[in-house]
Amino acid sequence: MEEKDICLEIENNEILRKYVFENMKVMVDDSTVLTENIKQLTEAINEMNKTIEHQVLAKHNDLLIQASHISDLEVAAQSVNAQMQNFLVYAKKLKDRIHTPYDNLEKKITVLERLQNTCNLLRHSSKILALWDKLEPIKDNPPKEAIILYEITNLIGNNDFRGITLLEDILKEVAQRRKKLLQNSTSLLQTSLLNGDKVKLFQCFKVFHNLQCTQEQIQNTMINIQNELQKEMNNALNVQLVSIEIKKTGSNRVAPGKANIMNIQDFKNKLWENIEKLFKEDIYNGCSKVIMLQNVVNELHTIGNFRNIVKKFWSNLAIIFSSELEKSGSTINQCIEIDFPKLLKCFNDLISRLKYKDLEMKRLYFTKWENSFLSKSLGKLLEPVRTMWHLSQTPTMDQIDNAVRVIAEALSISLGDKQLSISLANSVAKCIKQMNLETEQRLVMESDVAQIIEPPTSSQQKNADLCNALYYFTSQVKRVLVNMSTTLPSESVQIVESSLKDTSSLQILQLFAESIKNSLHIILLTMHDEPDFTRSDDPTGKALSCSPYMKELQQFVSRCKDIYLVMFNEKSAVNECCINIAKNCIEKFIEHVCNVRPLSKFGRVKLQIDCKHLETALSPLIGDTVELDDYYRQLKALHMLLEKTPQDIAKSQAEGASLSYSLVMMFLFSFGGQQLVSPHSCAGWNIQKLMQWLDAHQNEKERLEFVAGALQRYQTYVRQNQIVSYDEVYPILLQLLEDGRKLLKS
Template sequence: MCPDRESTRDPSEHGRCSNQLSRPSQNPTQVGTALQVFHNLGTLKNTITSVVDGYCASIEESINTALDIKVLTQPSQSAVRGGPGRSTMPTPGNTAAFRASLWTNMEKLVDHICTVCGQVQHLQKILAKKRDPVSHICFIDEIVKDGQSEILYTFWNSITQALYSQFQVATNSSMFLKQAFEGEYPKLLRLYNDLWKRLQQYSQNIQGKFNASGTTDLYVDLQHMEDDTQDIFIPKKPDYDPEKALKDSIQPYEAAYLSKSLSRLFDPINLVFPPGGRNPPSSDELEGIIKTIASELNVAAVDANLTLAVSKNVAKTIQLYGVKSEQLLSTQGDASQVIGPLTEGQRRNVAVVNSLFRLHQSVTKVVSSQCSFPPAAEQTIISALKTIHVLMGNAVQPLLTSVGDAIEAIIITMHQEDFSGSLPSSGRPDVPCSLYMKELQGFIARVMSDYFKHFECLDFVFDNTEAIAQRAIELFIRNASLIRPLGEGGKMRLAADFAQMEMAVGPFCRRVSDLGKSYRMLRSFRPLLFQTSEHVASSPALGDTIPFSIIIQFLFTRAPAELKSPFQRAEWSHARFSQWLDDHPSEKDRLLLIRGALEAYVQSVRSREGKEFAPVYPIMVQLLQKAMSALQ
């Protein structure tokens, strides 16, 4: 039964009830009884306001005490030396004692805030459940009306504003405090994160305390508090994030910290790339840069948002390293020469690429070693590392282009050799390797030994040289299909060249079979050299492994001179035709060029009133029709 309204007007009882609301150790029964007294007296709202204001004042006093520069710089007894008048004031921004006192005070402040927030939450929870047994009005409705914020929201907003304003006042008046909070912002942020976690944990545990407190002498509304699913400190609202409001109170220090963090990251890079320097950083210098990156990420790990912000700084650091490295690259003509040994410019380019590679590998290792690294932060750094990989590619591209051009120039010399000979009458001939193939093998072996072996990034090198190997095979098959005339002895020598081609490109590959379609085309084309035209036309490799245009082009070699190859009809050199094919990678364009050559042949036969076409002509037409229909 509730207390009689008249009997509760005793001033002494009013005082006892006020004390019950302010004591953190009170259980729901005691607090609920006190609230009923103030409700009966008609002073519930004023009393709750007074109690909450007292809590706010208590926290504000704790903030002022924690940030009191006079207290923080007060010398210990043991530090007092000398006679009267001698200053014993330490320089707080530079002493361990000052910082130790500051962070001890901050920990005490956080403890106090946590305790007081728990008391306010305890109070609001009971107000939200307690109803007057006569009017059945919920106590919270007597306090929060007209769409006002709940008690806890109002209280929390007051606390976060007090933190913000008093921190600003204190740090604006003391450079020592400002330097401490800006320099050790992650430490301050960790304290705030710990505070928020403790408040969340308290919210999850508070229900058990309510249930264990015993409610048999309270009203039914308090006996069912376990139905309350509000197990977090303050839920977010559309226009208010309580955790963000807390961290916003120290946000001004973040920008300064991030600026200093960026300087710490940039300084070692600017140091190892002096103006006018010509060499990339040494291994020890690079290790120092990596240690700085790892240190900044480790310190920022206290908070996901801070980690993301520092990761952006790391990304800028990686980009700066790339810009500085790019300035060292040699772009003179001797940087792409493939005639003699490594030039000075080429050696420097190799050193730069190796330096970029080590940076890429080291930063990747640092990122992978981070615990619970935010995906957005990881992606930020990975994106920056991609620019390093692109720069590595740009650095070696001139050399790769020269190597590719040299290979093409060697392959095209096959047309200077004679493949028209027939088989000798005396047994199987000893088929030697063609001269152009010997030159090609020697050149590839030499460029791998003289140039590419100096790069430490083997996978990167193979990714690029394998592309050259694929291109070399395609050029070889392209030119082999153009050889006219091609005798039986020439077929044997060309077949030997096909086998030697695998050996030639071997140094460029991890395994020749890794070259994919180019390798399969090399293997599939060789047997066609000795097959009849009908068998060639029915080969299962057509279309999928070997393009129709290559096969039809090859069949021109079996036709009479009157049936001219497309490049012969256009009066192009082999090199000019090869360039045209590069400029027209579309199979349709190539087939249309072939069709023009076949149509010209038909016109020539009709103009001389020929009676029949070459035996290979209908096979070529059939293949052309099949190829064109496949493109539909």
Template structure:
């Protein structure tokens, strides 16, 4: 049996394969006895033994060769071992030589180091003694003395001179002298700050700089100032101290038991006296010291970067004051909240008095009191505005004056502080908005508020009174702004002015304006019923009066001005309303005049008189008709147009006139014969519909095309009826139409 077959048989046999596992387990079985297992194991061993014998017999030559090679390998390994032992012995000898050299070199290095230390000690000792001799010879030169003391101190710190008797006494005297010099300079610094002696202050800082302790001395000095200041602030805000001072100075009532009663007003007055005195004396003097420190350090450029002494001190002061306020009793904090502007004024006055750049109050430390102050100020501003509206009545002058007084006070107390002024200006704007809103809510929008036939109704009178009250309110605020304009920041003025910008009586006046314009349009429409316009009389050498419709218009305008418009006091809105009415009246008058037909020479003379009289009719509304601008120029142009012939009209239009081509062409139709129909007649419209069309079609191109349609129809009529000649006005109209179209291009 081949060896491979034997191995395969063992691996595949369930019994033998268990002996191939790691670790080998005890083979037990219920069906196989121990004797059988031993027998099977013996058979397997015999098979393996026979297989090994067969392999040895088959490859005995190879096995003998390998055995001889093993013997050679053992000889080689023995030779290597001998050489290794020889190498180790040589290495041990070399190591002994290296270790001996290293120990010798180490000893010499230690000796050299000790020699160097000794030399340095001698050198330092020599330098110390030289500097000490120089120091002993110095008199009245603290700065130079400080420099030598610093150098000596550095030399003593470089090495440990303990045990050198020669220097022990010097070291002790150097330390004593440095301490003495530092104490003297510190005392001189304090006295210099108190006396304001800048020369001595600079001398102190030179000493500190040479002693390399400038920062430490500045910090100590500033902390000392702040500590004293904290005590002064605490005393000024201490309610018990304030109460004692009030009782000493008050002439208050003596209650039963002879208890001196302190009123809230007395307490408030004394508290603010303490605060103002604190800022004027203690805080000012402390800040002055910090500024002096800053100035002295800045002048000595070699000292280093200590350029924020005053700024840091100021921030610490603000923090210190706010901290003490936080710890103060509630009535003290409430007094600060109510009169927060006074506290800001104290800070701002102090800053202006110090005249130190880059210093400003850190408002973040006082946010609590500022917000409370602004909240109470807003409530104070809104209260008189809300309280004046009772039972849906119109507020009287006294109530409005009271609200104005509160607004003026709010703007005045913020003078000198831009940020607070802007915040209060926003609060004032809210009170103005509240007044506007309250007024708008009470305005009546019933159907009768725009009637101009009967006397003013109660709704109209109430609307006028509300507008007048609002106008008086806004005008008084504007007067306050004028008085305070040079004192208030422009941002504050603009905020209040912006809140007033949209407040006007114009919305109510516009209701009257529309009614008045509609009535004026109806009166002007009757122009076409005037019989004088078709008379064939000669107007020369006759005194002509205005037409009846113009007299009616004049009476109507005067009546509206005296009865309805006179109820309003807002001159600006009233003037704007009057201008709107006057412009609309002139525009509609021109439209009607340009479309009156038939029209004789006498009728044109009458219309000229009406043009002049229209200025008189509108005089109750407008003081100077020149203010109407283009409308007035067009009225004057129409007046000149009425006395010219068609050729003269066309020539004047070519030379440049104020009236648009479309209206001039409509007017020339009145010079033509009956067959040349007016544009609105061609369209089948009455004069009222023409006016409506002109109101909604103000574009000159559309109007020219409207007139061109009538000319085209007339041209078709002439051709169809084979009429020999055109109307003499027709060529002029064609030329004007062409010129008008060119101007549009």
């Protein structure tokens, strides 16, 4: 059987496959099956042996050749082994040749190191002895002694001088003298700082500098000063100690009913007395010591991190004080919150006394108390404002004075500290805003609030009273600002002044102004019904008076000023309102006059008289015609325009005039015949519609085009009807139209 056959037979036999390939134990309980398995295994083994024998017989030559090769391999292996033994022998000899010099070199290096150490010790010993000899004559010169001691200390370093009998006593003496010198200098430093002796302080720091321990001494000194100040702060802010001091003074001996109140006030007074004393004496003395320390170090020109001694101490001082405040309890904290400006004053006064540059209060560490103070201050400012409006009635002058007094107190307590002043100014601005808001919420905006026919209604009177109260409040606050302008920071003044800009009576006055202007428009509209403007007789030599509408206008203006506008006390707002009414009245008067048609020579003279009387009619509203600016000049220009011919008008307009080209052209239509129809008549409008259009179209270009439309229509009419010549004023109008357009382009 071939090799492949026996292998296939084993693979296909279930029993044999389990033993050969699956590598598992076959558990058989039946002895018959076991016998059969053994039989099959025996047969398979026999077959396998036969197959092996067959393979050996078939390939015996190859096996013999392989056997001969094995013997050759053994010979080669023996040769390699012999060579390896020789290599090991040579390697051992090489090792001996290398190790022997190395060991000798190592011994010599050790000897050399010891020799060098010995030389160093001898050299250092020689220098120490030499320096020791120099040390004896300078016992009374600590700076020089410090230099030599420092050099000796450096020479000693980490060297081991044990066993050198000559140096044992010297080294002990050096250590003792260095310690004693340092102790004496440190003691002298404290005494010099206490006495302010700058000369001895210089000597101390020369010693420290020569001993190379300046930084350590500065740190220790600052720590000692800080610890002393912290102890004093703790005592000043200790509730129990303050209470004991109050009892010792006997200030709490008052009537039983007032005992608590007096004790609280006495406690606050004693607390602030302690704090002020702390700043004036203890903290000032401590800071003075540090500043003197800084100055001495600076003058010695020592290098290192010694330029910010005062700044570091100042920052630490603020941290320590704020932490002591935190630990002092709610009673102390409440007192600080209420009277925080006193704490600021203590710091600012301290800074002023120290006179050291770049020192300022570290507000970052006191934000908690400052914010609490500002919150309480804002509530205190808003309280009188809210109280005066509690019953929804107009506040009295006493109530307003009380609110202003609180504002003045708030601004005054911040004097000396710019940042707090600005913060309180913002709180005052909120108070003013609240006052303005409360006033606005109570203003009556009903239909009769702007009537000017009947006597003032209750709503109108209430609005006037509210405006007057707000004006009185504003004027009093401005008075406070004026009185404090030299002491308050400009930023604070600006903040409060900006908040006052919104407090004005103009809102209500504008309602009256609109009603008055509307009534004036109606009166001026009656100008076009005046019969005198069309009279054909010659006015020369006749005593003429103003027109009836002008008399009515004069009476109406006087009545409005005396009955309605007089209710308001804010003169600046009333004046602004009156100027606005006067300007509007002049503007409408000019527009109406320029559009009166037909208009005779007699009528022009009457209008001239009306121009003069208009100044008189508006005099109750304005104190000086200068306040009317261009409007007064236009009124004067209209007065002159009424007495000129069209040619003169065109000439003066070319030379420069106050009235616009469009209004002058509208006026010139009154010189033309009936066929030269006015612009508004061409549009089919009445005079009222024209006034509305002029109000809505203030642009000169639009007005010129409006007039040009009337001229174009007239030109078309002439051509269609084959009229021989144009109206004599038509060319003048065309020329003015062209000039007006050129002026706009330029």
